[in-house]
Amino acid sequence: MPALDRSLIGEIPGFAGLSEADLDRVLSLAHASRFEKDATIFAQGEEAHSFFLLLSGHVRVVKTTPEGHQVIARYINEGELFGLAIFLGRSDYPADAVAAVDCVVLTWPNSAAAELQKTIPGFGGAAYQTIGARLQDTQSRVMELSTQQVEQRIAHTVLRLVRQSGRKVADGIEIDFPITRQDIAEMTGTTLHTVSRILSAWEEAGLVRGGRQKVIVTDPHGLMLIAEHRR
Amino acid sequence: MPALDRSLIGEIPGFAGLSEADLDRVLSLAHASRFEKDATIFAQGEEAHSFFLLLSGHVRVVKTTPEGHQVIARYINEGELFGLAIFLGRSDYPADAVAAVDCVVLTWPNSAAAELQKTIPGFGGAAYQTIGARLQDTQSRVMELSTQQVEQRIAHTVLRLVRQSGRKVADGIEIDFPITRQDIAEMTGTTLHTVSRILSAWEEAGLVRGGRQKVIVTDPHGLMLIAEHRR
DNA sequence: CGGGATGTTGAGAATCTTCAAGTCACGTGG
DNA sequence: CCACGTGACTTGAAGATTCTCAACATCCCG
Numbered sequence: 001m002p003a004l005d006r007s008l009i010g011e012i013p014g015f016a017g018l019s020e021a022d023l024d025r026v027l028s029l030a031h032a033s034r035f036e037k038d039a040t041i042f043a044q045g046e047e048a049h050s051f052f053l054l055l056s057g058h059v060r061v062v063k064t065t066p067e068g069h070q071v072i073a074r075y076i077n078e079g080e081l082f083g084l085a086i087f088l089g090r091s092d093y094p095a096d097a098v099a100a101v102d103c104v105v106l107t108w109p110n111s112a113a114a115e116l117q118k119t120i121p122g123f124g125g126a127a128y129q130t131i132g133a134r135l136q137d138t139q140s141r142v143m144e145l146s147t148q149q150v151e152q153r154i155a156h157t158v159l160r161l162v163r164q165s166g167r168k169v170a171d172g173i174e175i176d177f178p179i180t181r182q183d184i185a186e187m188t189g190t191t192l193h194t195v196s197r198i199l200s201a202w203e204e205a206g207l208v209r210g211g212r213q214k215v216i217v218t219d220p221h222g223l224m225l226i227a228e229h230r231r
Numbered sequence: 232m233p234a235l236d237r238s239l240i241g242e243i244p245g246f247a248g249l250s251e252a253d254l255d256r257v258l259s260l261a262h263a264s265r266f267e268k269d270a271t272i273f274a275q276g277e278e279a280h281s282f283f284l285l286l287s288g289h290v291r292v293v294k295t296t297p298e299g300h301q302v303i304a305r306y307i308n309e310g311e312l313f314g315l316a317i318f319l320g321r322s323d324y325p326a327d328a329v330a331a332v333d334c335v336v337l338t339w340p341n342s343a344a345a346e347l348q349k350t351i352p353g354f355g356g357a358a359y360q361t362i363g364a365r366l367q368d369t370q371s372r373v374m375e376l377s378t379q380q381v382e383q384r385i386a387h388t389v390l391r392l393v394r395q396s397g398r399k400v401a402d403g404i405e406i407d408f409p410i411t412r413q414d415i416a417e418m419t420g421t422t423l424h425t426v427s428r429i430l431s432a433w434e435e436a437g438l439v440r441g442g443r444q445k446v447i448v449t450d451p452h453g454l455m456l457i458a459e460h461r462r
Numbered sequence: 463c464g465g466g467a468t469g470t471t472g473a474g475a476a477t478c479t480t481c482a483a484g485t486c487a488c489g490t491g492g
Numbered sequence: 493c494c495a496c497g498t499g500a501c502t503t504g505a506a507g508a509t510t511c512t513c514a515a516c517a518t519c520c521c522g
Contacts, residue, residue, distance in 0.1 A: 063370065067460075073370060088363030089356075094370070112264040125320075130361055131317030131366060137292070138369040139304060139325070145376035146420030147300040150510070181469065188375030191511060194469060212468065212519060229298075381478070412501065422479060427502055443487060443500060 008055055008106070012079050014126025029112040030046045032107055041083070041097040041105060048085035048093050050107045051127075054078055058104030058177040061096040061130055062186070065152060074137065075100065075177075077164055081130045086107045086110045088131065099217060145189050148229070151198050153188040155227035158208070162217050171218050173208070178213035202226075234263050239263075239286055239337070243310050246356025253351060260343040265335055272314070272336060273326040279316035279324050281338045282358075285309055288334030291394060293417070296328045303417045305368065308395055312361050319362065319450065323451075331408045347425045360362040376420050379460070382429055384419040386458035389439070403440065403449035411444050435459075 009015045014025060016171070032055065041052065044064060059076040073095050076082045076157040085093050087160055108116070117124035144153050157176075166173040181192040181199070188195070202208045207223050209216040217223060225231055236256040240246045246257060263286065266272055272385040275295060281431050290307040305325050307313045316324050339347070348355035389406075398405040412423040412430070415432065421427070430446070433439045438454050448454055456462055 005463095054375065058247075059274070065374055065378055069374075071374050071377050073373075082413060088366065089360045090363070090367075095366060128318065128362070129320045131359070131362060132321070135319065135362060135366045135369060136321075138327060138366060138373060142304075142372050142376065142420075143294060143296055143302050145373065146302050146417075147296055147298070180467090186377075190260075192469080193471085193512080194510065200470070204284060209467090245495095393507070411499090424480080425478065425500080425502085441501090 004030065004106075008032075011052070012053070014081075015120070015130075016122075019122065024077065026116065026120060026123075029115065030106045030108045033107060035099040035103045035105060036101055037101050039099045039103075041099065041103075042093045044093060044096045044157040046093050047112065048083065050083065050093060050109050051086060051113065052083040052097075052103055052108075053081050055104040055106055058100040058103075059103060060096045060098045060100045060183070062098060068073050070186050071189075072133065072183060075161070081127055084131060086113050087127050100179075101225075137226065149189045150188065150194055152227055152229055154184060154190070154195060155197055155223050157184060157187050158217065159213060159220065159223055159227055161215075162220070166217075171214060172216045173220065174214065174216040179215060180213050184215075239387075240284070243284070243411040244360075245312070246351070246352050248351075248375065249260065249351065257347065257351060257354075258311045258337075260346065261337045263335060263337050265329040268330055268332050270330045270334075272330065273324045275324060275327045277324050279314065279322060281314065281340050282312065282317060282344065283314045283339075284312050284327075284337040286337055288336075289331040290336075291331045291335060291414070292306055292326045293364055301417050302420075303414060305365065306392070308406045312315060312358055315362060316346050318358050327366055329408075380438070381419065381421045381425055382457055385415060385421070385426060385429055386454050388415060388418050389446060389448065390451065390458055392446075397448075400447060403447045405445065405447040405453065409448060410442035415446075442451065 001178065004198040006020060010018075010023060013226070015023065018026070023129065030053075035057075041059060042048070042050075044062075046151070048146075054076050056078050059082060061073040061076060061082065063071050063073050076097070081098060083093060085091070144156055146157070161179070162173045163176045165176040167176045168174075181195040184195045185192045199208060199210050202223070204208050207217070207226070209218055209221045237251060237258065240257065241249075241254060246254065246308050248435065249257070261284075266288075273281075275293075285307050287304070288308050289309075290313060291305065292304040294302050296302070307328070311323050314324060315327060316322070348358075375387055379387070392406045392410070392416060395403045396407040398407045399405075410424045415426045416423045430439060433454070434441050436453070437446070438450045438457070440449055
């Protein structure tokens with residue numbers, strides 16, 4: 001493995017503004033690895049030995065119920081920490097993390113956590129900030145699932161995805177990684193059939209363009225109206 | 232206000248095993264207050280100036296959507312921290328906290344947080360442990376809402392309530408605070424009508440006994456079977 | 463070029479909500 | 493102490509949303 005470059009993490013909240021010496025110290029505790037699309041970074045129930053920072057790519061975090069239903073907990077974007085089981089006082093990972101595209105990941109052993117928190121001001125804060133943000137996200141999702149119909153939930157989810165991981169293309173904004181109807185269903189608590197029907201209707205109405213493992217939003221404002229149930 | 236007694240918090244995780252001097256120090260930063268049933272401890276959107284520990288009673292945490300729907304995020308039990316906005320890096324409270332019964336609450340100003348974390352080993356950990364546990368709870372709830380039918384969700388919710396806040400009575404276990412059908416509906420993402428119908432059916436089947444603002448589980452094992460969809 | 467994964471669409475069924483109408487319990491004030 | 497009013501609860505009937513089942517179309521990868 002090549003020596004890790006400071007520029008990898010210089011821009012990341014929690015490491016921003018560190019001295020070169022501190023950056024080197026942070027990197028000396030970590031190691032970088034590549035995961036091919038569909039590779040598992042960690043598995044639900046597995047003993048949590050490390051935590052991670054996504055340097056590039058997109059990671060899907062999936063929980064499986066005892067009955068075998070899958071629910072996508074979230075997508076991780078570049079620059080985000082994940083697999084923070086140790087910071088929650090957990091000894092195992094509560095979900096699978098799967099590379100949605102080819103990914104580069106920094107890994108720290110749990111044993112580095114105390115060290116980092118002690119020596120890097122702001123690192124612990126960044127980790128807990130991340131957890132706090134996820135608690136709020138998850139709570140919003142509970143509210144959506146509790147109070148909104150399927151079409152609104154899908155609209156909110158698609159808008160969130162393009163906002164967080166959108167890439168500008170000729171006629172709109174495209175979600176930056178391959179995503180199936182089934183994936184969207186697992187994020188919104190519905191079935192791929194309903195997702196397909198609704199996306200087809202939206203395409204008919206000129207709000208989105210679909211495609212295999214692809215969603216392009218062509219009329220974000222129109223979608224927003226649907227999300228707010230004011231079509 | 233009378234001087235706060237060390238015994239108030241001596242048993243609480245995060246304060247357990249502290250010296251008398253440390254306990255006094257923790258209490259000197261706090262003040263205790265009483266809230267009558269239905270009193271608001273803090274309100275959604277209000278600037279978060281303090282965080283709290285519930286000494287006795289039960290607190291309902293409620294979020295309201297822009298459209299006016301209410302969702303009960305959780306109930307707080309005796310000995311739990313709540314209103315931890317500052318630990319999430321938030322400047323306002325994300326929900327209402329309402330006394331479900333008469334309550335006694337310890338309050339610390341946010342300014343005490345850094346102090347407590349520095350001087351009391353384990354305090355910061357306890358706060359973040361609490362947040363971590365809530366993230367996991369909330370995620371389980373997303374899974375339930377996504378994959379289970381209403382009857383199972385209500386069964387899980389009622390079982391969780393009796394487990395966390397149950398009081399043994401003659402013919403079963405009763406939820407230890409007044410709870411309406413509407414409350415249960417707001418915890419499970421359904422309507423009070425559906426909750427009422429299902430509780431009536433369970434009563435018919437001898438699993439529970441109902442009553443005004445009351446639920447007594449008489450056959451926890453039978454309810455568990457319903458929760459797992461194996462009636 | 464075959465086959466598995468992905469996506470579409472129709473029809474029927476099931477669950478759950480909505481609307482409606484009431485009953486019941488409890489606390490308050492006369 | 494009783495009448496009354498309000499909040500809590502119940503139950504029926506109709507309707508809507510969404511799921512399930514089924515069949516087929518399509519696309520990509522090897």
